[in-house]
Amino acid sequence: xxxxxxxxxxxxxxxxxxxxxxxxxxxxxxxxxxxxxxxxxxxxxxxxxxxxxxxxxxxxxxxxxxxxxxxxxxxxxxxxxxxxxxxxxxxxxxxxxxxxxxxxxxxxxxxxxxxxxxxxxxxxxxxxxxxxxxxxxxxxxxxxxxxxxxxxxxxxxxxxxxxxxxxxxxxxxxxxxxxxxxxxxxxxxxxxxxxxxxxxxxxxxxxxxxxxxxxxxxxxxxxxxxxxxxxxxxxxxxxxxxxxxxxxxxxxxxxxxxxxxxxxxxxxxxxxxxxxxxxxxxxxxxxxxxxxxxxxxxxxxxxxxxxxxxxxxxxxxxxxxxxxxxxxxxxxxxxxxxxxxxxxxxxxxxxxxxxxxxxxxxxxxxxxxxxxxxxxxxxxxxxxxxxxxxxxxxxxxxxxxxxxxxxxxxxxxxxxxxxxxxxxxxxxxxxxxxxxxxxxxx
Ligand SMILES: Cc1ncc(COP(=O)(O)O)c(C=O)c1O
Numbered sequence: 001x002x003x004x005x006x007x008x009x010x011x012x013x014x015x016x017x018x019x020x021x022x023x024x025x026x027x028x029x030x031x032x033x034x035x036x037x038x039x040x041x042x043x044x045x046x047x048x049x050x051x052x053x054x055x056x057x058x059x060x061x062x063x064x065x066x067x068x069x070x071x072x073x074x075x076x077x078x079x080x081x082x083x084x085x086x087x088x089x090x091x092x093x094x095x096x097x098x099x100x101x102x103x104x105x106x107x108x109x110x111x112x113x114x115x116x117x118x119x120x121x122x123x124x125x126x127x128x129x130x131x132x133x134x135x136x137x138x139x140x141x142x143x144x145x146x147x148x149x150x151x152x153x154x155x156x157x158x159x160x161x162x163x164x165x166x167x168x169x170x171x172x173x174x175x176x177x178x179x180x181x182x183x184x185x186x187x188x189x190x191x192x193x194x195x196x197x198x199x200x201x202x203x204x205x206x207x208x209x210x211x212x213x214x215x216x217x218x219x220x221x222x223x224x225x226x227x228x229x230x231x232x233x234x235x236x237x238x239x240x241x242x243x244x245x246x247x248x249x250x251x252x253x254x255x256x257x258x259x260x261x262x263x264x265x266x267x268x269x270x271x272x273x274x275x276x277x278x279x280x281x282x283x284x285x286x287x288x289x290x291x292x293x294x295x296x297x298x299x300x301x302x303x304x305x306x307x308x309x310x311x312x313x314x315x316x317x318x319x320x321x322x323x324x325x326x327x328x329x330x331x332x333x334x335x336x337x338x339x340x341x342x343x344x345x346x347x348x349x350x351x352x353x354x355x356x357x358x359x360x361x362x363x364x365x366x367x368x369x370x371x372x373x374x375x376x377x378x379x380x381x382x383x384x385x386x387x388x389x390x391x392x393x394x395x396x397x398x399x400x401x402x403x404x405x406x407x408x409x410x411x412x413x414x415x416x417x418x419x420x421x422x423x424x425x426x427x428x429x430x431x432x433x434x435x436x437x438x439x440x441x442x
Contacts, residue, residue, distance in 0.1 A: 077421025120295030126282035127155030151382025223268035287326030
């Protein structure tokens, strides 16, 4: 441990004794001391008391500017007044019906207007949204294999929980990566049906599709990779992917769980002008409540009932109310403009500080989403990300935390998000903190 990190930990612990105490108690009851939404980190995670607008408050009374926003769920920020009012009203009308109701139509319409999908089904999470897409693709095409991108994350379904974070030793050739299960418990029988391709490499994708002609149901991608930092598609990559999949009679699935309704009102589909065959959505569409959706062309969605794709809590009235208000009343044109402008200011501010301090770091992002990685070259795919310095990233994050800034979701694979409730002053405060922290990271 460096002297700088040791000092940072001392500061962290001095500031958060209440979190430490609760963490020690929680570890005896809930696995690893966390509820289940994310891995823990050293020295221990902070315990939250409440949140409001662009801030969270911990159990010791400290406040933090929140650019994690629950892994990008809270593009609307915390406790948006329109959502609080609407959700109170829905609580008065009931939380579960087990029967359809009118608002599913309004929420569904709001999504089909934003995305190039004809119909959709609601689910509760991103894991389900991609599971539905993979099942529908296999059912529609009658083929077994899926192609996924190395380093991409699509949730927990066994056949997608592959090559999320392979080590350099096990990852295989960069242009033809091995399929490596992410953790134990995934059978060889499942692994053999998932082929792994590098991001931003159409030549490799074409090679894979040629080699497996007639076997592949779908290619699934995060159109902007957001689980290995923020990795933008190179010019023409997504269009090329669309063309290749069509030529090979393979469906294209966009996993827009992280990009959807954030990069643009219609997510990456709108931003890059691409029409995939299926789109998986979650996180920000629920406005802070658990919600996902899987949508596509009518002919692909037609057999969804026969495939048994239902869920007890799917389309529950609180989540649907939250989605409907988020999409029709909160994420307005001017809200996007504001968040995108502030997001660009934040990225530019970081880049200027990196340049001034001559840090070995890259700042990558788009509109309201971005992040910093400690690398001397741009990150275009998982192998580039693998070579970034994770120890310095950890020091950066802890040092920013001590300054009262949750600068990104925890982890060098994550990113920051500027919500529609962040202000110019919030961005300035974030940059002032980074200006202080950056020179100590060398
Ligand atoms: C791109 C992507 N797809 C799917 C998922 C899984 O979503 P959930 O955690 O809601 O199951 C995630 C989660 O981070 C994700 O980033």
